Structures are given as structure tokens and as C-alpha cells.
Amino acid sequence: MPRGKGSEVHGIFEKIAGYYDRMNFVMTLGRHEKWCREVAERVAPPASGQLLDLATGTGAIALKAAGMYPAATVTGADFSEEMLRRAKTKPGAESVRWLQADATRLPFEDESFDGITEGYLLRNVEDLDGVLREQYRVLKPGGRIVILETCPPSGLVKPVVTLGVRVLVPLLGQVVARDRSSYTYLESSTLAFQSPQHVAGILKGLGFQDIGWRKKFFGTNVILWATKPR
Structure with a gap:
């Protein structure tokens, strides 16, 4: 089981699993599904390849990938038992291999996967470098990593967006999920x-290449990608 910050985050995600999808939809004004589709498109594993979706949650990215690449083997991994339980009830869930796993110590051999996707993992870990190093280890040469993550606002809109995030995210947590405290944590993270x-710099330091990103939704979310050299 996770320890330290990991234990706290594990408890939060066990608690919010029942309304996680609904809150993602509301907080992104329905854009979350489109972003998950883009992540799955960008990873582009080879035919019959092995794809790992980390922090799979209720399986949004994993299920999109399984639908796009029916010949691939898709593994959806998360440390939350409750998230995985709900993922397994969704249409198409039988096409994904679901696994409870800790992103800091992945239970896979070196160079096991042709592609790795993840959604909102990195902001919830203490050792950002270590988690990305683990992903580099299990990724095959030539494989791509695609990351969906939150992004601190910047530029001229920073004050407005910051205020909006601080006020709206906990408020929506209270109104939609009756859980202000968990979404206060998500707002602060x-x-x-x-x-x-910064994330791109870590990826480059680990040896990744062809690194890029696109910001989404007033700069509050971002999709990053990188390739492990052959």
C-alpha cells in the first residue's frame, strides 16, 4: 500500500471513485473525453503491441485505446482498488487487463511496453523523477509516452484562472459530489x-526525445508526449 503522501492520495481516490467521471465532465465542460481520445491517438502503438495506461482510474484512456487498437494488449493500472472496480463495470472493460499497481515500483520487466499513457498521475506523486524513470525502464526503445496532466496557469490570464480554480473546483466538489475537502486537495495540487x-526537462534528462506538449482549457491542462530512442 502507498505510504506518506501516497497513503493520503490513495484515500482520496478511493473516496471519490463513485463520482470521478461526473466531476471530470463538469470541471472540463465535457472536454475530458476528447482529451483522453487524443492521448490514445498520440501513443499509436504498433499492431499487436503492448500498451500500459497508468493511473487508469475508471479506465477512460485505457478503454479509448482498446477501442482504437483492438489487436493491441491494453493494461490499465491504478493503485486504487475502488477506481479499478468501477473501471471493470464499464462497456468494453473485458478488452482491458486491469491491474492494481504502484507507479513508483512497476511490476513489469524492462522494455515490456510499446507505449505508455497516463492521466493525472504526476501531480499526485512525491518523486516525479523516479516515477518517470520507471516508465522509461518499462518502455521499449522507439515507444512513446503520452501524459494528460493539470497545468499551473501562466501569462496574462494567470490571476483570473488561478482565482477560478481556487473557487470553482472546491465549490463543484461540494455541489456535485458533496465532497469539498477532496476537491480542495485537487485544486491545490x-x-x-x-x-x-519542467516536466519536459525531466523527460529530456532521462533520455527521452521528440518531446512536445499542447495546453488545453485556458492552460489548466496539458498533453505532453515523448519517445524513447531506439
Whole structure:
């Protein structure tokens, strides 16, 4: 089981699993599904390849990938038992291999996967470098990693967006999920997380290449991608 911050985050995600999809839809004004589709499209594993979706949650990205790449083997991994339980009830869930796993110590051999996707994992870990190093280890040469993550606002809109995140996210947690405290944590982790430039720097330091990103939704979310050299 997770310890330290990991134990706290594990408890939060066990608690919010029942309304996680609904809150993602409301907080992104329905854009979350489109972003998950883009993540799955960008990873582009080879035919009959092996794809790992980390922090799979209720399986949004994993299920999109399984539908796009029916010949691939898709593994959806998460440390929350309750998230995985709900993922397994969704249409198409039988096409994904679901696995409880800790992103800091992945239970896979070196170079096991042709592609790795993840959604909102990095802001919830203590050792950002270590988690990305684990992903580099299990990714095959030539494989791509695609990351959906929150992004601290910047530029001229920063004050407005920051205020909006601080007020709206906990408020929506209270109104939609009757859970203000959990979404107060999610609000703070969004604003405190690193910039795409910082994450890209870590990826480059680990040996990834062809690194890029696109910001979404007033700069509050971002999709990053990188390739492990052959």
C-alpha cells in the first residue's frame, strides 16, 4: 500500500471513485473525453503491441485505446482498488487487463511496453523523477509516452484562472459530489504542480526525445508526449 503522501492520495481516490467521471465532465465542460481520445491517438502503438495506461482510474484512456487498437494488449493500472472496480463495470472493460499497481515500483520487466499513457498521475506523486524513470525502464526503445496532466496557469490570464480554480473546483466538489475537502486537495495540487517545461526537462534528462506538449482549457491542462530512442 502507498505510504506518506501516497497513503493520503490513495484515500482520496478511493473516496471519490463513485463520482470521478461526473466531476471530470463538469470541471472540463465535457472536454475530458476528447482529451483522453487524443492521448490514445498520440501513443499509436504498433499492431499487436503492448500498451500500459497508468493511473487508469475508471479506465477512460485505457478503454479509448482498446477501442482504437483492438489487436493491441491494453493494461490499465491504478493503485486504487475502488477506481479499478468501477473501471471493470464499464462497456468494453473485458478488452482491458486491469491491474492494481504502484507507479513508483512497476511490476513489469524492462522494455515490456510499446507505449505508455497516463492521466493525472504526476501531480499526485512525491518523486516525479523516479516515477518517470520507471516508465522509461518499462518502455521499449522507439515507444512513446503520452501524459494528460493539470497545468499551473501562466501569462496574462494567470490571476483570473488561478482565482477560478481556487473557487470553482472546491465549490463543484461540494455541489456535485458533496465532497469539498477532496476537491480542495485537487485544486491545490493543480496550482502547485510543475509547468510543462519542467516536466519536459525531466523527460529530456532521462533520455527521452521528440518531446512536445499542447495546453488545453485556458492552460489548466496539458498533453505532453515523448519517445524513447531506439
